Amino acid sequence: MKDNTLLVEKYRPTVLQDYVGNENVKETIQKYLDQNDIQNFIFYGPAGTGKTTLAKLIVKNLDCDYLYINASDENGIDTIRDKVKGFASSASWNGIKVVILDEADFITINGQAALRNVIETFSRSTRFILTCNFVERIIDPIQSRCQVLKIVPPSKSIIAKHLADIMGKENILHDIKEVATIVNKNYPDVRKMLNTIQLSNKDGKLEIDESILASNNYAKEVLRELTKTKNWIKIRQIIADSGIKDFEELYRLLFEHASIYAKDKEGSITIILNDHLHQSNFRIDKEINIMSAIAKIIETIK
Secondary structure, three states, X not given: OOOOOOHHHHOOOOOHHHOOOOHHHHHHHHHHHHOOOOOOEEEEOOOOOOHHHHHHHHHHOXXXXXXXXEOOOOOOHHHHHHHHHHHHHOOOOOOOEEEEEEOHHHOOHHHHHHHHHHHHHOOOOEEEEEEEOOHHHOOHHHHOOXXXXXXXXXXXXXXXXXXXXXXXXXXXXXXXXXXXXXXXXXXXXXXXXXXXHHHHEEOOEEOOOHHHHXXXXXXXXXXXXXXXXXXXXXXXXXXXXXXXXXXXXXXXXXXXXHHXXXXXXXXXXXXXXXXXXXXXXXXXXXXXXXXXXXXXXXXXXX
């Protein structure tokens, strides 16, 4: 088998001892693994902090069959009724079965209602692991059927040491200041840090491309343009170039800094952001939704 060339996959831990941070969570998981059984879990926390890694690690260390679904792509009721229920109802010769629903906060309300019934119906034979950035988007009946664990990002110093260890194994020459820059620009998203390292590896030497770091800091660029030019087209280009699919960070930044770009109109901005943030829960194309919010903000502050 060909070795994985992606650093995020090559160094994805397969045993709990290699998982960085969240010692209390690791202790909880290990107790279940020792019994070759688990509870239903919801892992939540910021993007790129190891939620999916932990879910995949669990199934690798259990004697089980498992189904993995990326719910940001397959988030409707048909996926739950066909794929999830079909898997949960099938026979297994390897003990319990596990369903991993990655990015479960993208599952529609109807899909979550159907999932609740599946979890309850097949509770004897099937376990469910949901990962999400925002646990509040998961309905209470599902949360009550799961053990909800927050995945806390490791400290910057721990992450920096982890990245340095990986670059040492890859024989990538680097300056500690460059590592600090990558960590500070992307914290707490370790996945982005590893991707940035891979893109910045030039013949065995770390050479940081400033354009890569700028794209990772898109929300502040949006705020800057909104403050200075109020140009919808420029802001649209920044968001398109970022490749971001979920804009929770941007909504929060626009709310917290409303007094900078919308002095004396903070109340109106809050209403706009609240309405569009609520609507985003029901939109497949969230980019259109955020650009609608930007358009209303510009109209309000001009």
